[in-house]
Amino acid sequence: MGVDIEQFNPHNQAALRAWWEVGHAATADRPGRPWPLWEQSRVALPTPNPERGLTLVAAIDGREMVGAGLVVRPLRENLHTAMAFAYVRPDRIREGIGRRLVQELEVVAAGDRRTTVQSEAYLPPGGSGTGPELFARAMGYDVASRESMKELTLAxxxxxxxxxxxxxxxxxxxxxxxxxxxxxxxxxxxxGRLLGLLLAEVPLGELDLQDSEWTPERIRAAEQRQVAVGRHVLTALAIAPDGSVAGASDVRVDDNDPDHGLVGITIVDPAHRGRRLGLVLKTATHDLAVAGWPDLVSVDTSNAEVNTWMNAVNEALGYRTIETLLELQKKL
Incomplete structure (x- = not known):
């Protein structure tokens, strides 16, 4: 097969656009907003991120890009892990391109001393045994967790x-x-103290992830990056009677995509649960989104299927399940 697998610099805008087109075509049959708009990718992917390292990979056939991949590496904690994603242009599937992309992504991850690779597969709600899941299994990836992808119409x-x-x-x-x-x-x-509880408090299934530490300096650096790429993290904090942060939630809206939002995190300190703070906070963040972005049409979120509490909160807000997300994992 005359297909070459190559890494490229995200500052090469022509290559980045071709890469984006492959991913856009590969995800076009999924519901919701599964792929960012071009302007979002054009701005965000070349912008340095203090939290994550990024490697972009392309499958090239002659002068055409027929496959796209990326490796995302945490830079602060979980330094044994990497996230890998591969996409193949729909007219070139079942030619072995996806397999070669995944193999190259694993080489990149291993070269950075990552020993656990994680990925994702998306299925119809409640589905199983579909093409993405079978491909993942064939490549040695196990299902570590199942999540529900949900969409809320702001109306x-x-x-x-x-x-x-x-x-x-x-x-x-x-x-x-x-x-x-x-x-x-x-x-x-x-x-920051509350953010450090996140990975310990959300259901992770079998995902090999460790707790994080969020210093004021780290938070400020992450905020600066969000501002630089035009992303608004609309956040609500619950302040307890003693002045501490008891809970947090956010909705994220990009300047380059003002009709679509995404929930980032929602967490309530275990010491303050049982007061419906999660619903209070999520209502507050959605109020911010409605007030600030009159053209906003929908917001997406995801949560583990076993997280009955958060599922109930999202149902109360009006979210409906549009996909099942399989969190995948492979030990190299």
Missing amino acids: DFVARRDALAASAPVPDGYRVVTFDTVCPDEHLASF
Whole structure:
């Protein structure tokens, strides 16, 4: 087969555009917004990220790009892991291109001393045994966790808004603080403490991930990167009676994609659970999105199928499941 697998620099805009086109075509049959808009990728992919290293890979046949891949490497913690993704142009599937891309991505990961590679496969809701899952299994990837991909139409949220506020008022003694991307100084350290609990508190299944530490300096660096790429992280914090951050949630909207949002994180400190703070915070962030982005049509989120609490919160907000996400993992 006369297909070459090559790495390329994301600052090469012609190559990046061809790479983006392959991924766009490969995901076109999925519901929701499975692939970022070109302007988002054009800005974000070449911009340095203090949290993650990125390697882009292309499958080239003559003068055509027929496959695309990327390796994402955490730079702060979980240095034994990498995320790998491969896409093949729909008219070139079943030619072995996907296999060669995955093999190259694993070589890249191993070359950076990563011993665990994680990936994703998307299926119809509740599905199993489809092509992506079978391909992953053939490449040696196990299913480490199952998640539900959900979509919320903002018109549905607005219709439910008053009932949500009535069913989940802010608990006595607590207050909600909101901000766009940059956390107020007075809450920065406590917010970082809460972020450090995230991986320990969310259901990870068999995913080989370790806890993180979020210093004020790390948070500020991550915020600067979000601002640089035009991403608004619309955040709500629950402030406990003692002034500590008891919970956090956010919705993310890009300047280059003002009609679509994405939930980033939602976490409530175990010491403050049982007060419906998750629903309070998610309602607050969606209020920010509706107020600030009048053209916003929908918001996506995902959570583990076993996370019954968060599933109930999302159902109350009006989310509906559009896909099943398989979190995949392979030990090299």
